Amino acid sequence: MRRVILTTLSILVMAAAVMAAMSMPGPGHAQQAADGILDIKEIKSPSGITAWLVEDHSLPVIALSFAFHGAGAALDPVEKQGLSILASNTMDEGAGEYDSQTFQKMLSDHSISLSFSSGRDDFGGSVKTLTRHSEMAFNLLKLALMQPRFDADAVERMRAANISRVRNSVSDPDWIAARIMNDAAFAGHPYALNSGGTLTTLASLTPDDLKNFVKTRLAREHLYITVTGDITPAALRKMLDDVFGGLPPQLPLPAVADMTVQNGGQHAHYDMDIPQTIIQAMQPGISRDDPDYYAAAIMDFILGGSGFGSRLTEEVREKRGLTYGIHTGFYQMDHLKAYTVGTSTRNESAAEVIELIRAEWTKMRDTPVSDTELKDAKSYLIGSLPLALSSTDSIAGLLLGLRLENLPIDYLDARAAKIDAVTAEDIQRVAKRLLVPDQLTLVTVGRPEKVTLTKVVESLPHVD
Numbered sequence: 001m002r003r004v005i006l007t008t009l010s011i012l013v014m015a016a017a018v019m020a021a022m023s024m025p026g027p028g029h030a031q032q033a034a035d036g037i038l039d040i041k042e043i044k045s046p047s048g049i050t051a052w053l054v055e056d057h058s059l060p061v062i063a064l065s066f067a068f069h070g071a072g073a074a075l076d077p078v079e080k081q082g083l084s085i086l087a088s089n090t091m092d093e094g095a096g097e098y099d100s101q102t103f104q105k106m107l108s109d110h111s112i113s114l115s116f117s118s119g120r121d122d123f124g125g126s127v128k129t130l131t132r133h134s135e136m137a138f139n140l141l142k143l144a145l146m147q148p149r150f151d152a153d154a155v156e157r158m159r160a161a162n163i164s165r166v167r168n169s170v171s172d173p174d175w176i177a178a179r180i181m182n183d184a185a186f187a188g189h190p191y192a193l194n195s196g197g198t199l200t201t202l203a204s205l206t207p208d209d210l211k212n213f214v215k216t217r218l219a220r221e222h223l224y225i226t227v228t229g230d231i232t233p234a235a236l237r238k239m240l241d242d243v244f245g246g247l248p249p250q251l252p253l254p255a256v257a258d259m260t261v262q263n264g265g266q267h268a269h270y271d272m273d274i275p276q277t278i279i280q281a282m283q284p285g286i287s288r289d290d291p292d293y294y295a296a297a298i299m300d301f302i303l304g305g306s307g308f309g310s311r312l313t314e315e316v317r318e319k320r321g322l323t324y325g326i327h328t329g330f331y332q333m334d335h336l337k338a339y340t341v342g343t344s345t346r347n348e349s350a351a352e353v354i355e356l357i358r359a360e361w362t363k364m365r366d367t368p369v370s371d372t373e374l375k376d377a378k379s380y381l382i383g384s385l386p387l388a389l390s391s392t393d394s395i396a397g398l399l400l401g402l403r404l405e406n407l408p409i410d411y412l413d414a415r416a417a418k419i420d421a422v423t424a425e426d427i428q429r430v431a432k433r434l435l436v437p438d439q440l441t442l443v444t445v446g447r448p449e450k451v452t453l454t455k456v457v458e459s460l461p462h463v464d
């Protein structure tokens with residue numbers, strides 16, 4: 001679930017903008033500080049549970065996002081791949097005295113949105129409710145966290161859906177490319193496993209496995225919470241203890257090792273009879289707390305992160321018509337920082353596109369970005385931030401990303417100045433450090449012509 005908003009500054013804004021456009025209803029005007037940025041308060045409950053709060057009383061809507069940091073799919077044993085995802089699918093399928101049908105009807109009848117999700121690093125969820133139904137919404141969340149039923153029929157229904165998803169995915173070339181990339185770039189690490197589960201592991205998971213998941217992973221010491229909307233600090237303090245106070249205060253979680261992208265320079269290929277070749281590439285990235293991060297984010301925006309208008313789009317799509325789209329981005333996880341590029345093209349032009357990617361890597365290293373490119377990137381990244389702040393749930397999700405990245409509460413206030421301070425020289429220096437054209441871990445799916453392969457993948461890893 002994590003890192004969707006905060007992988008790069010450009011992705012932060014664009015992803016949140018999409019979320020905002022899809023979210024109904026919007027919040028009106030979130031409470032702002034004197035300088036126009038959100039007024040974010042840190043609230044602590046009597047028992048010590050903390051949350052970030054942005055009050056907004058213009059509409060009777062409350063949104064809450066939360067995550068248990070470090071409790072995600074990276075902890076799933078090899079023989080239980082898919083455990084975290086199945087838990088996230090079933091925790092709202094009945095809790096306490098309410099079976100799945102009754103629980104879901106209570107949510108629907110009161111227009112309450114409640115869901116759980118799992119990423120590789122974190123396990124969490126969200127609630128969105130009208131103020132008048134907030135007591136019920138938060139009580140249902142509490143039940144789902146403290147007394148999930150994991151009834152056999154609900155588990156079987158969700159298991160069947162996940163197995164069907166895996167079976168359908170093996171015909172999706174984009175999914176296949178991502179699966180092979182994970183196996184190659186994350187080799188020997190839990191990140192290489194299939195967080196969605198394999199056909200074998202999903203079939204073997206039991207309700208007891210799910211109960212043990214909740215018992216061993218969800219504790220207050222790992223909990224991050226953000227809230228936006230029509231709730232006061234006093235009401236939030238009470239709610240935090242009511243909903244989350246019954247969780248264990250501490251639970252030891254297994255350690256996960258740090259790593260870097262593996263198999264640099266390797267080109268792994270999976271043969272598939274399709275008219276286009278899927279191309280994915282990855283290399284080591286940069287940490288959020290690195291002093292060069294903002295320069296790297298602007299570099300990415302100019303190179304490919306902005307989509308239309310980027311150098312790669314101009315060279316590969318506009319000038320040559322070789323693709324419908326090409327995009328780059330930073331990939332942030334707790335134990336890995338990566339930089340990625342992805343596209344698709346006709347089989348006969350795959351070799352040319354791969355060389356164009358490498359050429360743009362080299363150009364970014366060797367030639368400073370223009371004044372216009374730098375100005376336009378800064379203007380967009382600074383000016384479009386409000387798009388990420390246009391609904392209660394998008395704000396709560398964005399703030400949760402900030403907390404999980406261990407960014408300060410005044411991050412949004414300082415962000416514009418740090419972007420504006422980046423120079424063309426900074427970008428070129430960072431490009432020389434990060435972009436190594438011949439060390440890309442490369443994956444293709446299709447039948448590309450005139451490419452040099454170093455590894456042919458015969459069977460998909462972590463599927464059966």
